Amino acid sequence: MNNNPVDKKIIEKIMGNKKYKELVGKRSRFAWILSAIMLVIYYSFILVVAFAPKTLGTKIFAGSVISIGIPVGVLIIVLSFVLTGIYVSRANSEFDALTHQIKEETK
Numbered sequence: 001m002n003n004n005p006v007d008k009k010i011i012e013k014i015m016g017n018k019k020y021k022e023l024v025g026k027r028s029r030f031a032w033i034l035s036a037i038m039l040v041i042y043y044s045f046i047l048v049v050a051f052a053p054k055t056l057g058t059k060i061f062a063g064s065v066i067s068i069g070i071p072v073g074v075l076i077i078v079l080s081f082v083l084t085g086i087y088v089s090r091a092n093s094e095f096d097a098l099t100h101q102i103k104e105e106t107k
Helices: 005-015 018-051 053-057 069-106
Strands: none
Touching: 005 069, 018 053, 018 069, 053 069
């Protein structure tokens, strides 16, 4: 790491910026909320597999080879992509705008 005093001044200026603190707080809260949502979804699925396996093993309709568990598993995977897309969308709009403002104020 470079111990250049100019770099330290810039870092101190950024870390003291109100918008930087806002960015870090908003981004952290949002990431934790999305992570919690995904964990609840995933572990709910695992709990159903562990304690009520027949529920997911039920056939979609009589004579079908596909059980309810297959679309539910696919839905969980799709939801993880959707949540990632939500994060990226917010990061590209709100978080990037704050980052740009912080850069401009730091110049």
